[in-house]
Amino acid sequence: MNNISLERVRDDAYAIPLDRLDVSEASRFQNDTIWPYFERLRKEDPVHYCNDSLFGPYWSVTKYRDIMAVDTNHKVFSSEVSNITIIDRTEEERNPMFIAMDPPKHDEQRKTVSPIVAPGNLAKLEGLIRSRVSAILDGLPRNETFNWVDKVSIELTTQMLATLFDFPFEDRRLLTYWSDVATTIPQAGQEIDSWEKRASILSECLAYFTRLWNERISAEPRSDLISMMAHSPATRNMAPREFLGNLILLIVGGNDTTRNSISGGVWFMNQNPDQMRKVRGNPALVPSAVSEIIRYQTPLSHMRRNALVDTNLGNKEIKAGDKVIMWYISGNRDDEVIENADSFIIDRKNPRQHISFGFGIHRCVGNRLAEMQIRILWEEMLSRRFDINVVGEPERVSSNFVHGYSALPVRIAA
Amino acid sequence: MPTVKFLEFDGSEHKIEVSVGTSVMRAAVDNGVPGIDGDCDGQCACATCHVFVDSAWLPQTGERTPTEEELLGFASATEPNSRLACQIKMTNALDGLVVRMPAGQH
Ligand code: HEM
Numbered sequence: 001m002n003n004i005s006l007e008r009v010r011d012d013a014y015a016i017p018l019d020r021l022d023v024s025e026a027s028r029f030q031n032d033t034i035w036p037y038f039e040r041l042r043k044e045d046p047v048h049y050c051n052d053s054l055f056g057p058y059w060s061v062t063k064y065r066d067i068m069a070v071d072t073n074h075k076v077f078s079s080e081v082s083n084i085t086i087i088d089r090t091e092e093e094r095n096p097m098f099i100a101m102d103p104p105k106h107d108e109q110r111k112t113v114s115p116i117v118a119p120g121n122l123a124k125l126e127g128l129i130r131s132r133v134s135a136i137l138d139g140l141p142r143n144e145t146f147n148w149v150d151k152v153s154i155e156l157t158t159q160m161l162a163t164l165f166d167f168p169f170e171d172r173r174l175l176t177y178w179s180d181v182a183t184t185i186p187q188a189g190q191e192i193d194s195w196e197k198r199a200s201i202l203s204e205c206l207a208y209f210t211r212l213w214n215e216r217i218s219a220e221p222r223s224d225l226i227s228m229m230a231h232s233p234a235t236r237n238m239a240p241r242e243f244l245g246n247l248i249l250l251i252v253g254g255n256d257t258t259r260n261s262i263s264g265g266v267w268f269m270n271q272n273p274d275q276m277r278k279v280r281g282n283p284a285l286v287p288s289a290v291s292e293i294i295r296y297q298t299p300l301s302h303m304r305r306n307a308l309v310d311t312n313l314g315n316k317e318i319k320a321g322d323k324v325i326m327w328y329i330s331g332n333r334d335d336e337v338i339e340n341a342d343s344f345i346i347d348r349k350n351p352r353q354h355i356s357f358g359f360g361i362h363r364c365v366g367n368r369l370a371e372m373q374i375r376i377l378w379e380e381m382l383s384r385r386f387d388i389n390v391v392g393e394p395e396r397v398s399s400n401f402v403h404g405y406s407a408l409p410v411r412i413a414a
Numbered sequence: 415m416p417t418v419k420f421l422e423f424d425g426s427e428h429k430i431e432v433s434v435g436t437s438v439m440r441a442a443v444d445n446g447v448p449g450i451d452g453d454c455d456g457q458c459a460c461a462t463c464h465v466f467v468d469s470a471w472l473p474q475t476g477e478r479t480p481t482e483e484e485l486l487g488f489a490s491a492t493e494p495n496s497r498l499a500c501q502i503k504m505t506n507a508l509d510g511l512v513v514r515m516p517a518g519q520h
Contacts (some may be wrong), residue, residue: 114489368518
């Protein structure tokens with residue numbers, strides 16, 4: 001966007017009467033103009049009530065420390081009594097999954113899934129991931145414009161998911177498809193035009209996985225996710241809807257988020273050539289660059305909680321039943337906690353101190369896996385001395401939840 | 415100043431002087447001791463400063479807080495002597511404290 005239109009967006013963000021400021025409009029995420037609106041809220045009304053939006057009335061929590069306070073207080077702010085994103089869903093439309101549960105059920109189920117993405121197990125996967133990354137990179141076209149999102153970001157995350165589930169490799173793009181369907185809100189004229197259509201596609205997903213489950217429950221326990229769920233006392237008696245819910249959680253959790261960090265990283269490095277030079281000159285900075293990419297991208301713009309009792313946050317009275325949105329995307333730009341938060345600095349002092357993974361009992365269980373994938377990708381790109389040029393503006397997704405890209409045109413010099 | 419001995423998973427030793435009142439997590443992170451991350455900066459909100467307290471020191475380091483207990487429930491490879499280092503504040507009585515790190519933080 002050029003400077004004049006940026007100015008105009010800023011003026012608009014500061015001109016809207018506060019009580020009409022609604023940061024949930026998806027178009028502002030799609031055209032990347034959301035920033036001044038959050039900046040204003042952080043300055044003028046950090047815990048902000050919007051009583052009229054497409055999604056009904058809701059609170060916006062926009063500063064790092066307030067978000068932390070909500071995220072770590074699950075006794076007051078529930079993940080279970082309503083949906084976990086800004087859009088309301090009926091009980092029937094919601095898939096039961098542990099990201100959307102409070103203790104004790106959340107804790108039991110999380111403990112089952114957690115070991116597979118714990119450091120010890122990840123170390124075993126590192127070699128396989130590296131060889132798959134290498135194969136993808138070595139197969140990329142040279143001197144030819146292509147979509148990085150499709151050829152690298154999606155392909156790599158899909159292969160990782162297939163590995164985690166030990167999912168038939170040739171069918172792996174089904175995982176991407178189901179993930180997309182699961183995060184789609186049905187719209188007339190689109191491929192998914194009704195909740196029934198969505199449900200029917202997801203029931204195919206369930207059927208496929210049920211087949212894998214049945215094979216694995218009668219076999220010796222192995223270290224893939226399906227086998228672990230089939231053999232663990234906490235999960236082996238899950239109802240089909242709950243099984244589907246947890247599958248979707250793992251597929252979506254490990255898909256869009258990592259995918260968009262992979263795309264975002266290439267875009268940010270291109271916009272900040274000095275940072276690219278830094279990491280080229282010193283590959284030991286890769287882990288720190290990975291954290292900075294994840295902060296700067298904030299792949300999930302928000303998570304939602306629901307107040308169980310009347311409570312006070314930032315001197316505002318939140319009532320029992322109110323919808324509370326934690327805008328991670330804003331917390332990650334909070335200058336009070338993160339110095340020069342608007343700048344992309346790969347060797348900043350505390351790169352791990354960002355809020356993209358949330359905090360508290362729901363903190364992203366896959367965070368080490370995501371970091372490892374992105375780290376390996378950058379290590380392999382650097383060792384190949386890739387010169388990746390972004391040759392056009394990225395296309396962004398129209399969503400206030402998934403913060404990401406549908407296209408990033410690039411060209412690799414031969 | 416009292417000192418803390420950090421033992422990395424591979425056995426490497428780091429002896430660090432820690433001023434009274436500073437948390438064991440802070441001391442590790444500020445002195446670049448590998449194996450402790452402290453992603454939440456000591457808010458007891460993430461479990462990435464998981465350590466094993468040497469059994470001789472267990473009585474002096476006190477009890478886990480309820481939030482700490484909950485988060486340790488999700489950490490990998492916990493033992494009865496697992497603690498979050500951000501919840502152990504340095505005192506003179508802890509001079510010589512020994513903590514070991516797990517294979518990785520999660
Ligand atoms: C850069 C990549 C990723 C980002 C930014 C991300 C972000 C998040 C966020 C914000 C939450 C909710 C935190 C909260 O409510 O406090 C979450 C939870 C979760 N994520 Fe991730 N995630 C990423 C990668 C992954 C991967 C690779 C997996 C797959 C293993 C995964 C699986 C999950 C699961 C299962 C939960 C639910 C945890 C719970 O409720 O206890 N995520 N993630």
